[in-house]
Amino acid sequence: MAERELMLARQGWADALLELGEKNPKVVVLDADLAKSTLTCLFKDKFPKRFFDMGIAEQNMINVAGGLSLTGLIPFVATYGVFVSGRAWEQIRTSICYGQLNVKFGGAHGGISVGPDGATHQALEELTIMRVLPNMTVLAPADYYETKKAVLASVEINGPVYIRFGREKTPAVTKPDSPFEIGKANIMQEGEDITIIACGTMVAESLNAAEFLATKGVSTEVINLHTIKPLDKNTILNSVKKTKCVVTAEEHQLAGGMGSAVIEVLAQNLPVPVEMVGINDTFGESGTPKELMRKYGITSKDIIEKSLKVILRKKSNS
Amino acid sequence: MKYPIRLTELELQQKALQMRRDIVEMTCAAGSGHPGGSLSAVDMLVVLYNEFLKHDTEDTEWEERDRMIFCKCHITPAIYSILARVGYFDPKMLLTFRKLGSELQGHPSRFSPRGIEMSGGSLGQNLSIATGVALGLKHQGKPNRVFAMTSEGDLQEGQSWEAIMSAAHYKLDNLCALVDYNKLQIDGNVEDVMGVHPLDEKFKSFNWNVLIIDGHNFDQIRQALKKALTLKGRPTAIIAHTIKGKGVSFMENQAGWHGKAPSKEEMEKALAELQLKN
Numbered sequence: 001m002a003e004r005e006l007m008l009a010r011q012g013w014a015d016a017l018l019e020l021g022e023k024n025p026k027v028v029v030l031d032a033d034l035a036k037s038t039l040t041c042l043f044k045d046k047f048p049k050r051f052f053d054m055g056i057a058e059q060n061m062i063n064v065a066g067g068l069s070l071t072g073l074i075p076f077v078a079t080y081g082v083f084v085s086g087r088a089w090e091q092i093r094t095s096i097c098y099g100q101l102n103v104k105f106g107g108a109h110g111g112i113s114v115g116p117d118g119a120t121h122q123a124l125e126e127l128t129i130m131r132v133l134p135n136m137t138v139l140a141p142a143d144y145y146e147t148k149k150a151v152l153a154s155v156e157i158n159g160p161v162y163i164r165f166g167r168e169k170t171p172a173v174t175k176p177d178s179p180f181e182i183g184k185a186n187i188m189q190e191g192e193d194i195t196i197i198a199c200g201t202m203v204a205e206s207l208n209a210a211e212f213l214a215t216k217g218v219s220t221e222v223i224n225l226h227t228i229k230p231l232d233k234n235t236i237l238n239s240v241k242k243t244k245c246v247v248t249a250e251e252h253q254l255a256g257g258m259g260s261a262v263i264e265v266l267a268q269n270l271p272v273p274v275e276m277v278g279i280n281d282t283f284g285e286s287g288t289p290k291e292l293m294r295k296y297g298i299t300s301k302d303i304i305e306k307s308l309k310v311i312l313r314k315k316s317n318s
Numbered sequence: 319m320k321y322p323i324r325l326t327e328l329e330l331q332q333k334a335l336q337m338r339r340d341i342v343e344m345t346c347a348a349g350s351g352h353p354g355g356s357l358s359a360v361d362m363l364v365v366l367y368n369e370f371l372k373h374d375t376e377d378t379e380w381e382e383r384d385r386m387i388f389c390k391c392h393i394t395p396a397i398y399s400i401l402a403r404v405g406y407f408d409p410k411m412l413l414t415f416r417k418l419g420s421e422l423q424g425h426p427s428r429f430s431p432r433g434i435e436m437s438g439g440s441l442g443q444n445l446s447i448a449t450g451v452a453l454g455l456k457h458q459g460k461p462n463r464v465f466a467m468t469s470e471g472d473l474q475e476g477q478s479w480e481a482i483m484s485a486a487h488y489k490l491d492n493l494c495a496l497v498d499y500n501k502l503q504i505d506g507n508v509e510d511v512m513g514v515h516p517l518d519e520k521f522k523s524f525n526w527n528v529l530i531i532d533g534h535n536f537d538q539i540r541q542a543l544k545k546a547l548t549l550k551g552r553p554t555a556i557i558a559h560t561i562k563g564k565g566v567s568f569m570e571n572q573a574g575w576h577g578k579a580p581s582k583e584e585m586e587k588a589l590a591e592l593q594l595k596n
Contacts, residue, residue, distance in 0.1 A: 028457070052453070055487075060446045060480035067450015070385075070436065071458065091443055091477075099428045099437040 002211065004171035004204065012147030013106050013165055014039035017076060019148075020155060021047045027155070030065050030077045032058050038078035038108040062088040062103070066095045069102040074155055081107035081123030081164060085130055096160050097133045104154045110140070110164040111251035112279060112296055113201060113289035122284040123164075127199075128256030130162045131229040137161040137182060138228040140250075140258065142203035143172045146226055149180035157182065164200065166251070168289050171204040173224070185232040187239070191221035194307055194314075195243045197236065199225045199258045202249035202277070202298065209303035218311065228258050233265050240266065245314040246274045247306045251298055254278040273313035275306035319405045320374045321367065330536045332594060333403060334364045338565045339592050340399035340412055346585040348416035351424070354575040356396035358500040358533070358560040359467060363400045365539045366465060366496075370547075375405035378432050382462065385455075387448040389468040389478070390498060391425045391438030392577070398422050398431065406433035442475025444468075445495065449485045452493035452553075462492070463547070469498045470514045479524070485553045486525035493553040494546040495526075498533060500562035502573040521555040533558025567591055 020027045021043055028050045035041040035053070044051035052068075054061035058079055065075035077084065084107050085092070096103050107126050114122045131138045137157055141147040147165045154161040161182075179186065185197075188207060198206040203224045210220035221239050225232070240246055246266065248259030259276040266272060279296055293299050325333070337360045345351035367373075372384045388397055395415065402409040407421075411431070414420035421430035425439030435451075438444045448466035455462050472478055485493050497517065505511045514520075518528045527549045531538040539558070546554040562576070563569030566588040569580075580588060 049457075052488075054484060055480075057477075057480035057484065059442075059477040060449070060484055063443050063446030063477070063481070064450035064453060064484060067387075067447040067452070068454040068457075070447070070451050071454030071460075073454050073457070090440060091446075094440045095437070095443050095447060 002207070004173060006169040007144035007172050008169050009141065009144055009147040009165035010039050010108055010167070012144040013151055013163065014042045016148040016151030017043045018046060019152065021050065024074065024155065026072060026074045028052065028068060028073050028075050030054050030061050030075055032056055032061050032079040032083065034079050038106060040078045058083045059088045059091050062091040063095050065103045066099065066101040074102055074104070076104045076106060078106035078108060080109040080121060081126045082121060085123065085126040085162065089129055092160070093133055097135045100135050100159050102158050103160050105160070105162045107162060107164045109167045111166045111201060112284040112292045112298070113251060114167045115289045115292060116286045118286040119283040124253045124279050124284065126162065126164055127228050127250070127252050127258055131261060135159055136229060139182065139226055140164045140199040140228055141226045142200060142224050143170055143174055145172060145174045145176055145178065146180060150226065153180065153182050166201055170201050173204050173207060183227050183230045183232055185227065185235040186224040187235065188222040188224050189220070191219040191243065193219045193243060194245050194247065194311055195221045195223060195239045196247045196249060196303060196307065197223045197225050197262050198249040199228065201251050205298070205300040206249050206303055208300035209307060212300065212304055213307055218307065220307070225258060225262070228261055231261050231265060236262060236265055237270055240270055240272055244272050245310045246272060247277060247303060247310055248274065249277040249298070249303050252278055254280055273310050273317065275310040277302050277306055319376065321371055321404065322369050325368050327536060330364055333368065334360050335592050335594060336403060337364065337396065337399045339589055341395040342566065342580055342585050342588045342592070344395045344399070344412050344415045345579040346582060347413045348579060350416060350579050351395055352392040352577045353395060353580065354502065354562040354569060354572070355390060355469065355498065355500060356393040357564045357566060357569065358562050359393050359396050359498045360564065361534045361536060362496055362498065362539050362558060363396055365536055366543065367400050367404050369540060370543045371465065375433070384463040384465065385435050385451050387436050387444050387451060387464065387466045388426070388438055389441070389444040389466055389472045391444065394422065394424065394426055397426060401431060401433040407431050441472045442477040445472065445478045445481035448493060449481045449490065452485065452490040453488055456490060456492055464493045466493065466495045467498060468495050469500070470508050470517065471503045473497070473514055473517065474512050482521065482524045482526065489551055490553045491550050495553065495555045497555060497557045498560050499557055500560045502562045502571065502576065504573065504576045506573050517557055525552055527552050527554040529554065529556045531556060531558050533560035534564055565592060
């Protein structure tokens with residue numbers, strides 16, 4: 001399998017905040033006592049007056065950020081995905097999204113690969129509960145470079161943006177100069193027989209799966225769906241018109257997540273066989289990231305199995 | 319029109335009566351809404367919007383304006399009435415309250431009508447918003463004041479205390495919270511449903527200044543607001559003892575009038591009471 005540099009996506013978040021801090025004096029950052037973990041501590045060191053510690057009180061933090069935005073500032077709030085998207089969900093719904101407030105959310109520690117902290121800290125629901133909100137933009141970038149670009153691009157949107165990233169170092173699957181546009185999915189490799197649509201850490205797993213499938217004579221198209229909302233329907237449909245079968249892959253609950261967003265589009269426009277890789281209606285547990293990804297069925301091996309299965313389904317249909 | 323202006327006692331009384339008439343008429347026309355807590359807040363709003371808030375009804379984005387954030391957003395009859403009566407929009411629009419397509423939503427949207435600073439309706443959230451606005455203004459070195467109208471129901475929400483904690487932590491002396499303390503909520507007496515007493519001690523222990531007034535006494539409201547503007551280093555809470563349903567005899571101190579509209583007959587009865595007494 002291709003050798004890829006291992007990098008922290010959250011470092012991409014932090015580096016982008018530093019860059020924005022230099023460029024735009026309106027950018028401010030809030031954290032709920034997790035600055036060392038979300039790496040907003042780097043912004044705090046550089047711009048102490050533009051960093052607000054809000055203590056362990058996420059609901060207040062989200063709405064204080066909303067209030068800051070009403071004075072023309074551009075607040076970025078960070079904490080673990082579970083707490084920002086879950087604990088403060090109704091604050092995000094009613095104050096931020098209904099009010100169309102210009103607040104950016106950094107949902108750190110997304111996914112089961114959070115590891116030993118266990119189920120309470122493994123955010124597996126954010127894509128579902130964020131994408132259901134009107135006016136919200138939802139991003140799940142694939143690696144360090146893409147997370148950095150996502151954060152930089154988020155200030156171009158005058159409204160709420162949720163950016164999900166994980167805890168562990170993950171393989172860099174994009175390059176510093178790879179294109180990134182919110183709402184425009186990236187085709188990582190072209191293929192004819194099957195489309196794999198993935199986001200976040202699952203993009204690397206999908207590329208590994210595609211590499212293996214190639215040795216079996218399967219030509220795989222891999223789409224990096226870094227923007228869950230607004231969804232790039234055209235890229236998805238154009239690919240599937242060609243391949244006529246799909247595997248979705250996400251480090252997230254299957255119900256309502258990225259894969260669900262994809263099949264909502266397919267079912268209404270181009271019904272084809274689909275198999276889904278993701279967390280199947282269960283909580284996680286403590287373990288190493290690798291152990292957990294294996295146990296919960298979200299590795300390249302799982303993507304390969306589902307790919308072979310969906311190709312068989314396609315063939316039996318025709 | 320630019321505010322603040324100074325009004326006579328008689329003018330304040332007239333304006334408060336007009337608002338109370340609006341509240342009764344709006345809720346009757348809508349067939350729903352929240353008259354009780356609207357009526358208890360009227361006197362404070364009349365003083366605040368006329369005599370204290372720096373604002374310009376011609377320019378809702380005026381940089382120098384003070385910010386009024388409602389935490390108890392169910393009192394839209396009172397909110398829309400004061401905005402219309404100070405000149406943000408035609409009072410004729412008040413009777414469209416809660417109707418399909420109306421700018422006057424059951425709970426306010428940030429985008430309509432003119433003069434609303436923030437959406438709201440879910441209790442516990444907007445004291446945090448007010449804290450953020452105060453923090454943002456202070457951070458940018460701006461002198462604008464932030465006023466927030468809350469209530470003991472709003473203060474039952476845990477998030478309100480997170481906001482109170484953080485406003486004191488950041489020493490937001492540009493923030494003043496008015497507590498419309500009318501002692502009743504939907505299910506009955508506040509102290510039976512979920513006691514909040516003693517509110518003054520709670521605010522004090524969270525490092526706020528506390529002023530206690532009769533929320534229906536114009537002079538006390540005026541003096542408290544004047545004092546709040548001078549207190550430095552801490553946010554100020556004005557705890558205003560009020561009467562739910564104030565001004566309409568059969569609504570006063572009745573929890574049942576929290577979220578119930580008067581019938582046509584009840585409206586006529588209420589309007590007959592809401593006359594200037596000689």
